[in-house]
Amino acid sequence: MQRIFSMMVKEFKQVFRNRPMLSIIFIAPILQLFILAFAITTEVLHIKLLVCDLDRSQVSKEVVRGFGNTDRFDLLGFSTDLKEIKEKMKAWEAQMALVIPPGFSRDLGRGQNPEIQVVVDGVDGNTAGVALGYARGILGEFGTNYVKNRPNYTQPVGIHLVNMEERMWYNPDLSSQQFMVPGIVVVLLTILPMMLSALSLVKEKEIGTLEQLMVTPLTRYQLLLGKLIPFLILSYVELAVVMTVAIVFFKIPMNGSYLLLAGLAFLYLFTTLGLGIFISTITSSQQQAMFTAWFFMVFMILMGGFFIPIENMPPILQKLTYLNPMRYFIYIIRDIFQKDSSLFSLLKDAVPMTAFGLLIFSLSVLKFQKRVG
Amino acid sequence: MKVIEITDYCKRYDGVAAVEGVTLKVEYGELFGLIGPDGAGKTTLLRAICTLLTPDEGKILVMGKDVTQSIMDIRSLVGYMPQRFSLYQDLSVEQNLRFFADLFGVTEGKRERRLLQLFEFSRLAPFKKRKAGELSGGMKQKLSLSCALIHTPEILVLDEPTYGVDPISRQEFWEILRSIQKEKTTILVSTAYMDEADLCDRVALMHQGKITMVGTPEKIKASFHYHLYRLEGKDVRFLRDFFQKLPSVRSTQLFGDTVHVSFCKKPALSDWKNWQRDSRGNLKRWASQPPSMEDVFMESTEKER
Structure with a gap:
């Protein structure tokens, strides 16, 4: 326990030492919110x-x-x-x-x-x-x-x-902000945990510190927990910041339960943190990890119904989206925001999403165990 | 009890042997040197001792414990300093030390005392707030060593610690190693610098995954059966080629602007006079030379061919 805590403290120190990274983590999503909410609009006039x-x-x-x-x-x-x-x-x-x-x-x-x-x-x-x-x-x-x-x-x-x-x-006016902003929340909870965990794990490998860690009595579980918990916390902080901006500034109506949203976000984070671990096991430098994460991200966003409504896709692609955990979470988030859906009515999306999350997470952890050591 | 006991250790990467049947014993409290060129398999062997690699064949015992079984016990006993600087460059000197102290479970009281000790010998105290990435090469080396020592290990394993460090820092580093040894720490150090072998209590010469010789530096040098001479002259390359062709010559080696030549039989003065004439005056001076570790190493690899 003490070791996990030391690992977490170290991780936070590194994040806060890295000023450019820190500002990207917090400024980028808000900027994204502005750009996506104003510039990229699906609202059609004239x-x-x-x-x-x-x-x-x-x-x-x-x-x-x-x-x-x-x-x-x-x-x-x-x-x-x-x-x-x-x-x-x-x-x-x-x-x-x-x-x-x-x-x-x-x-x-x-x-x-x-x-x-x-x-x-x-x-x-x-x-x-x-x-x-x-x-x-x-x-x-x-x-x-x-x-x-x-x-x-x-x-x-x-x-x-x-x-x-x-x-x-x-959404009778088809106001794009109401539709886009909850989507941005999802994109955020995808990019941030995936990139941060993949990059920070690969960095240990690239710099050689992983070797130094492996000669201490720190177990691999402690190593992973100490790495992932800080990113989990950061993801929630970021979620709170973006939601506040969305609700206060963009006046996006949030009709559903915050608790339900936070709980389901936790289940979704298994997917994105798991993907981060997975990426770190198949790459050996931060650059490679960045590109691989980018690939996953683009696929998930394009096939998740964020920009392109799934209903507009050809039938084969529509079926493919069932393999994309992000698809389920986008539905869930939009339902919570706009319809105040109960957990029960969200189960049809929450169950496959959680199943994907646990599968991806446990396979990645297993792969990580094999690679390190 | 032997501190480290390696029996018939083999490790292969994609079918190519990195270490091939090494048997080695390190005694309690000694400063043991593993000497060999790059690619000899030194790092593989050291990583195996630190539980980072499993053997393909053979067995390694550290303080009587098997490295494939008592992994956590051994990790607490051993301090390992990898070849490449591998601490957190974005954390300060002190943050790095405290982080590793926590990971090794060093209690608070012990930790503070240990930090003072380590700062004393490394003289890093004035730099403790500086980021590790902004230290000079020699200071990084000392910080790395301090991190490996933070939990007061019984055994210190160092992989080419002085690689790429300036001569003065190297000398200082070896003095530090000597002082650590006085605290009853067993030290196993690898190096590609032959001159550093003389600073060890015992050394093993390693070449192409095998140990070719083990013993005290004196003993190893005494095992050199040939008569070694240092020759000086106008054109050393010409001299080397000239002596290489002689039947009584065992080997020749260029050492800066001199040539080391070993003879199977001690040459007589008349021989030298003849050679001086035959080499068209290129041979100026010759003197008997006590063999250095490098001569012995070169000779031992010669046998392989």
């Missing part, structure tokens, strides 16, 4: 919209007005030619087109659920997805108003598009 109104009725004009009343869409103009839509989209002039079929108002009046075609330029998948979401919202609203303004209208109304996406419910 979508260039082309309208092709083949109905030319009072009702169809009402639909178009709905799109014109928001700064999310910029009405480019009207067209009667479907070919023109194709050309404009090819020339990057239009991002979205609304095609209202002839007889739209008549069919609507008869309650025949007429269809409006929404054509979206899918090159930028994210924008396309968000734009479709807006369109759905506007058309839904149109439907409600239509019924409200016609008290004698008894037919069931519906405008056939795709089903409403569930997430819109919790």
